[in-house]
Amino acid sequence: MFLDERIVTLFKRNAHHTLTYWSVFFSFGLCIAFLGPTILDLQCQTNSTLSEITWVFFAQQFCLLIGSSVAGVFKKTLFRALSALFVSALTISIIFAIIPVCNNVLMLAIAMAVSGFAMGIIDTIANIQLVTIYQRDSAVFLQALHFFIGFGALVSPLIADPFLSETGCGNHTGNATETTDHLRNMLKNSPIAGHDITQLPHPEGGEESNVHYAFWIMALINLPVPLAVLFLMYREQLIPFCTSKTPHLLDKDELAMENQQGAESKDVEEKEHEAGGHGDIFSCCRNDNLSGMPVSFFMIHILGGGVLFMTDGIVGAYAGFVYTYGVSPPLSLPNKTAGYLASIFWAAITVGRLLSIPLAYRFQPVRLLMFSLAGAIVTCLMLLIFYDNRPFLFAGTGLCGLFLSCIFPCMLAYTEDILDYQGCATSVLVTSAGMGEMVMQVVVGSIIQKGSYSFPLCGVVIACIGFILFIALLLFSRMHQNYLTGTSKKSTMVEEPETEQNGSAKTERKEEPESS
Numbered sequence: 252m253f254l255d256e257r258i259v260t261l262f263k264r265n266a267h268h269t270l271t272y273w274s275v276f277f278s279f280g281l282c283i284a285f286l287g288p289t290i291l292d293l294q295c296q297t298n299s300t301l302s303e304i305t306w307v308f309f310a311q312q313f314c315l316l317i318g319s320s321v322a323g324v325f326k327k328t329l330f331r332a333l334s335a336l337f338v339s340a341l342t343i344s345i346i347f348a349i350i351p352v353c354n355n356v357l358m359l360a361i362a363m364a365v366s367g368f369a370m371g372i373i374d375t376i377a378n379i380q381l382v383t384i385y386q387r388d389s390a391v392f393l394q395a396l397h398f399f400i401g402f403g404a405l406v407s408p409l410i411a412d413p414f415l416s417e418t419g420c421g422n423h424t425g426n427a428t429e430t431t432d433h434l435r436n437m438l439k440n441s442p443i444a445g446h447d448i449t450q451l452p453h454p455e456g457g458e459e460s461n462v463h464y465a466f467w468i469m470a471l472i473n474l475p476v477p478l479a480v481l482f483l484m485y486r487e488q489l490i491p492f493c494t495s496k497t498p499h500l501l502d503k504d505e506l507a508m509e510n511q512q513g514a515e516s517k518d519v520e521e522k523e524h525e526a527g528g529h530g531d532i533f534s535c536c537r538n539d540n541l542s543g544m545p546v547s548f549f550m551i552h553i554l555g556g557g558v559l560f561m562t563d564g565i566v567g568a569y570a571g572f573v574y575t576y577g578v579s580p581p582l583s584l585p586n587k588t589a590g591y592l593a594s595i596f597w598a599a600i601t602v603g604r605l606l607s608i609p610l611a612y613r614f615q616p617v618r619l620l621m622f623s624l625a626g627a628i629v630t631c632l633m634l635l636i637f638y639d640n641r642p643f644l645f646a647g648t649g650l651c652g653l654f655l656s657c658i659f660p661c662m663l664a665y666t667e668d669i670l671d672y673q674g675c676a677t678s679v680l681v682t683s684a685g686m687g688e689m690v691m692q693v694v695v696g697s698i699i700q701k702g703s704y705s706f707p708l709c710g711v712v713i714a715c716i717g718f719i720l721f722i723a724l725l726l727f728s729r730m731h732q733n734y735l736t737g738t739s740k741k742s743t744m745v746e747e748p749e750t751e752q753n754g755s756a757k758t759e760r761k762e763e764p765e766s767s
Contacts, residue, residue, distance in 0.1 A: 257388075258388055258391065258612070261385060261388060262392070265384050265385070267483055267486060268380065268384065268483065269381065269384070269392060270479075271336075271479050271480055271483045272336075272377040272380050272381055272396060273395060273396055273398075273399045274399070274475075274476050274479050274480075275336050275339070275340050275373050275377055275476055275480065276373065276377055276396050276397070276399040276400050276403070277399045277400075277402060277403040277473075277476060278339075278340045278343050278344075278370075278373065278403065278473050278476045279370050279373050279374060279377075279399075279400055279403060280399060280400040280401060280402060280403020280404040280405075280406070280407070281343070281347075281403040281404070281406065281407045281469055281472070281473055282343050282346075282347075282366050282369075282370055282403075282407075283370065283400070283403075283404055283407075284403070284404035284405075284407040284408055284570070284593075284597055285407040285408070285410075285411055285465075285466075285469065286307065286308060286311070286363075288408045288411050288412065288415060288590060288593065289411050289415065289462050289465070290304060290305075291415075292415060292462040293307070293350075293359060293462070296351070296353070296354065296462075297353065297354060297355050297356045297358075297359055298354070298355070299355070299356045303356050304356060304359075305696070306356065306360060307356070307359055307360050307363050308571065308692060309689065309692075309693065310360040310361075310363050310364040310367065311363040311364065311366060311367035311370075312367060312567070312685065312688050312689035312692065313364070313367065313689055314363075314364040314365070314366075314367035314368040314371065315367040315368070315370050315371040315374070315685050315688075315689075316371065316682065316685040316686055316689055317367075317368060317371060318367065318368040318369065318370060318371020318372045318374070318375070319371035319372075319374050319375045319678075319681045319682045319684075319685045320371070320678070320682050321371075321372075322335065322371060322372040322374070322375035322376050322678075323375060323379065323678050325372070325376055326376065326379050326380075326383075329487060329489065330484070330489045332376050332379075332380060333480055333483060333484045333487070333489060334484070334489075335372050335376055336372070336373060336376055336377070336480045337477050337480040337481055337484065338369075338477075339369035339370070339372045339373050340369075340373065340473070340476040340477040340480060341477040342365060342366065342369040343366055343369055343370070343473055343476075344470045344471075344473045344474050344476075344477065345470075346362050346363075346365060346366040346369075347466045347467070347469045347470035347473065348466065348467060348470040349362060350362055350463075350466045351462075351463030351466055351467070371681075371685060374681050374685070375677070375678060375681045375682075377396060378393070378396070378663060378677050378681060379677050379678075381393055381396055382663065382664075382667055382677055386667075387668060389663075389664055389667070391608055391611045391612050393611075393660035393663055393664055394604055394607040394608045394610075394611045394657060394660045394661075395604075395608050396660065397604050397656075397657075397659060397660045398601060398604035398605050398607075398608065400600075400604075401597055401598075401600040401601030401602075401603070401604050401656065402601050404570075404597040404600070404601070405594065405597045405598050405601050406472075407469065408593060408594050408597070409594070410465050410468055410469055410472070411462065411465040411469075412590075413465075414461040414462045414463075414464050414465040415462060415465075545730075545731065545734050546727075547727045547728075547730040547731035547734060548670065548731060550723075550724075550727040551666055551669055551670060551724065551727055551728060551731060552666070552675065552679045554720050554721075554723050554724040554727060555662055555665075555666040555679070555680055555683075555724055556679045556680055556682070556683030556684075557683065557717075557720040558624075558658075558662060558717050558720045558721050558724065559658070559659060559662055559680050559683050559684040559687060560683045560684065560686055560687035560690075560717075561687060561691075561713050561714070561716050561717030561720065562624070562627070562655055562658045562659070562687070562714075562717050563658075563659060563683075563684035563685075563687040563688050564687035564688055564690060564691025564692075564713060565627070565631075565651075565655060565691065565710055565713050565714060565717075566600070566655055566688065567687070567688030567689070567691055567692050568688075568691045568692050568694075568695035568696075568709070568710075568713075569596060569648075569651060569710065570593055570596055570597065571692050571695075571696070572692075572695055572696060572699055572706060573592045573593060573596060573648060573706075574589050574590060574592055574593060575699065575703075576699065576703050576706045576707075577589035577592050577644065579703040580703065581638070581639040581703075582638075582639065582641055582644060582703070584641065584644075591645075592644070592645070592648050595645060595648050595649050595652070596648050596649070596651065596652045597652065598649075598652070599648070599649040599650070599651070599652025599653045599656070600652040600653075600655065600656040601656075602653065602656075603652060603653040603654070603655075603656025603657060604656045604657060604660075606653075607619070607656060607657035607660070607661075610657070611657070611660070611661070611664070616661040616662070616664045616665035616668070617665055617725070619657055619661045620658060620661045620662060620665060620721060621721075623654045623655065623656075623657055623658050623661070624654075624658065624714070624717060624718045624721055625718070626650070626653075626654035627651065627654040627655055627658075627714045627717075628711065628714040628715060628718055630647055630650045630651045630654055631651065631707060631710035631711045631714050632711050633647055634647040634651070634707040634710065635704075635707040635708055635710070635711055638703075638704055638707055651710075659680075659684060662680060663677060663680055666680065669728050669731060669732070670731075691713065694709070695709050
């Protein structure tokens with residue numbers, strides 16, 4: 252069979268929950284990818300310069316980081332978790348609907364900040380829920396979860412494309428050289444002289460944007476997601492007017508672990524999860540149960556987060572600036588052609604995460620991580636070598652998306668398995684990934700002004716740093732496994748004398764009646 256019966260049984264038992272968590276990640280993908288192709292139309296709508304409108308990216312990513320950091324507080328009960336997911340998914344639909352009425356950068360930045368906060372809550376809670384339900388079998392389901400990010404990110408540009416203006420707005424001349432120069436300097440502090448793009452259309456060649464229809468369509472497409480979460484709450488009898496006790500997440504966790512552990516060991520693990528399990532990152536840092544942990548325990552969190560800081564940073568920077576790189580010399584692609592690069596990148600991530608579902612079942616996460624990181628380095632290096640080759644830019648974009656696609660879910664499954672699901676890996680990794688996307692977009696955006704050649708060079712450097720951190724993670728993982736092995740041996744040696752003493756005491760009690 253493609254999957255063994257145990258995995259299929261676990262999925263059937265938790266199918267409604269799993270499908271709902273997958274659907275909210277579709278909302279996440281919709282919201283993360285629409286800014287790239289619509290940025291010029293939004294710039295026209297807000298009467299702003301491109302250097303001003305790019306702060307909208309920062310507002311979204313910064314609040315995504317905050318949302319990821321604090322979302323763990325909702326994990327204690329199923330009611331809190333699903334309520335947070337419902338509000339977050341509904342918020343995304345509302346933000347899509349009101350974006351067309353944001354007539355200045357500040358309003359748009361506030362709207363994107365709110366959507367980023369909702370995305371951060373979705374990111375953390377959906378990952379925590381699946382890890383809590385499936386634990387050591389979570390790798391397959393995490394790959395499917397992150398497939399829906401890519402799927403949503405692929406759908407979003409496709410919806411927006413028919414409504415985008417081809418010539419921009421206002422006094423946009425359409426001159427290729429002028430456009431290229433403007434895009435290359437989009438992050439500079441000072442506006443480009445003599446090239447001010449406004450919203451006001453000119454009868455001679457201006458084109459009115461219809462992008463607001465795209466946002467309303469995305470709002471409608473996303474609307475079934477909060478309804479699905481609400482329906483799950485109804486099925487679980489968690490709606491406030493339902494007279495039933497609010498079940499805890501661990502009740503569902505008990506069902507998922509039924510084929511792995513006995514009832515006694517489950518009770519012990521559940522207490523450990525409540526004491527030091529998956530919470531928000533701030534509660535993890537002040538957790539009293541972490542005081543006796545070895546150095547390897549903390550280094551696994553730090554290094555795992557560092558790897559995702561780099562790799563998710565590449566994803567954010569590549570998706571955000573591959574268009575700018577494509578239209579700049581020496582490639583100098585036409586604007587319409589360069590617009591397909593981001594779609595190819597997200598399509599490759601979507602396909603890669605779909606392919607990773609069976610691979611995660613067949614291979615250990617550490618092997619997939621090694622292969623993916625090595626492939627990302629080789630691809631970035633080839634993009635650097637053939638930096639002026641147009642066909643390879645498209646091929647390399649697809650390969651880069653494929654190799655980067657499964658790193659996050661594999662790293663999440665790998666670190667949680669090493670830590671025996673007792674640490675704060677989910678919160679730390681999600682937060683680190685959000686920080687990486689935010690920071691690397693700023694770093695790469697400032698460096699690319701010095702020449703388009705620096706764009707693939709940044710990819711090589713960041714990927715190599717991520718690989719080095721992964722090698723260090725493997726070393727500390729071995730140290731932590733040795734620590735756990737030594738601890739289990741000591742506990743076994745302590746239990747054996749107690750068993751022998753109890754056995755000899757029972758023998759003496761049996762001999763006493765016989766002698767009497």
